[in-house]
Amino acid sequence: MHPHAHTPVRPHRGFRTIAAVAAAALASLAMAVTVPTSAQASELDAITSVAINADAPNGPIGVGQRYAVDATWAVPATAVAGDTFRLDFPSPVRAYSANFVLRDSAGAAVGECVVSESSIVCTLGDYVESHDDVHGSLHFFAQSSAATDDDTYVFTTGNGLEIRVPIPGGGIVGGGGEPSTAPTSPKKWGWLNDDGTSITWQVVVPSDVLAADPSPVLVDVYDGRMGFDASSLTAGWVPASKWDSWEYHDLVAGTGPETFTLVDSPATHSFEFTFNEPVTSEDRVYMLKYRTTLPADAREGDLFGNTVTASGEEFTTWPVEFVTAGGEGGGTGKLGGFTVAKTLSGDGAATVPDGTTYTVTYSYLRGGQPVTGSLTLSPGSPKGIAGLPTGTIVTLSEAEPEAISGATYGTPRFSGDGVSTDAGSAELVIGDRTTIAVALENPVALVPTESTPPTPQVSTPSPAVTGAGLASTGVEPGWPLAGAIVLVLLGGAALVTVRRRAHAG
Known part of the structure; x- marks a missing residue:
């Protein structure tokens, strides 16, 4: 049997359209998978110096003998929370494990460090986003597991930068914790x-x-x-x-x-x-x-x-x-603040007594912990808060003012550059070395005075006067009405007579 010749069949136009749409969808899905949705934390070369400090500065250091390692560090201005820096140790160096927090002189957390047997890794917190020139120092303890004639150790940063560190005494010598000869007493x-x-x-x-x-x-x-x-x-x-x-x-x-x-x-x-x-x-x-x-x-x-x-x-x-590890950090704060100025408006503003004060509450987070407080304001005397880290989100609201006679307060109105408002409250974000001026207007309206309507005058009608009391006109009171009735009857009779004659003719 001969094979059947295969005739290519052109796909239906609709099929080609569906295929094109499917291909585009797959390409979009691939792009969504391969493109990261947010920036990843960066590894920084922040270690600027390393030194080994032994109990005997001139050495030598023996195998198993404890010594301190001191280092300094500084991060670039572009550092953000979550960025890390590390120092890897040469293989003979074994550190004592530890965890510690890097803090500034005021106790604020700059970052956290973890020391393992072979490295130290530090992770920066949001402190770096509100401060410039962030830098510090750290230390940990270690020992060497093998002797060496080399007079330096080579430590390495996370990005492969090598730091050569002199060994006190010019090397690591044998010996250590156990006696070199068998003991003869306990x-x-x-x-x-x-x-x-x-x-x-x-x-x-x-x-x-x-x-x-x-x-x-x-x-x-x-x-x-x-x-x-x-x-x-x-x-x-x-x-x-x-x-x-x-x-x-x-x-x-x-x-x-x-x-x-x-x-x-x-x-x-x-x-x-x-x-x-x-x-x-x-x-x-x-x-x-x-x-x-x-x-x-x-x-x-x-x-x-x-x-x-x-x-x-x-x-x-x-x-x-007992020895452990530790360190410190600090920087120049990127700080700002805000002020609130009170004003009154409306036809009732003049009725507000002198010396009236208004309470504005504020709240924000600092170090992950809520901070709340209040400002007592008088019209024309702004007050505020300074020294807030850049990026701090502050919420403002006004307590209900004390009622005054003859006027009522409307909804307070916050305003200002960088101030967002919602139903009588406000929110703002602290900028670097700036003070946000917030205006707070209180509308005051007079309460309308209700007037008393006049008492209507009630008149007493005069009693009707009977015949003898009326002025004489020559006509009796009942005659005009009787005459009118007679005229109506006569008119009706005449109308009937006219219709009959018309009918007879």
């Missing part, structure tokens, strides 16, 4: 963790200290402001001869030989750790490590200590100092 030390909310403690006890008791007990008493995290406790031992290579062996909880037992006593801020039949004939160093949580209200500089008693010997750690 030791304990602690350090603030990267999360900024807890401290890790480590206790080491040489095996010969435990030899006097088959089940020696360690009693640990910690600062009452802290909480003991029993789930974090681990225990083990290291051969003293392998201390540098750290040949670590775990101990497990239990009751048999070479196990441990833990009894937690939160009420007394303590716990007991029992070594069950430890091996003391070999050259071992036993140890345990655990974590305590810090109070939520811990402040920078607070010290947290710990005491341990092992085989009757008490030893206390050097306290661990």
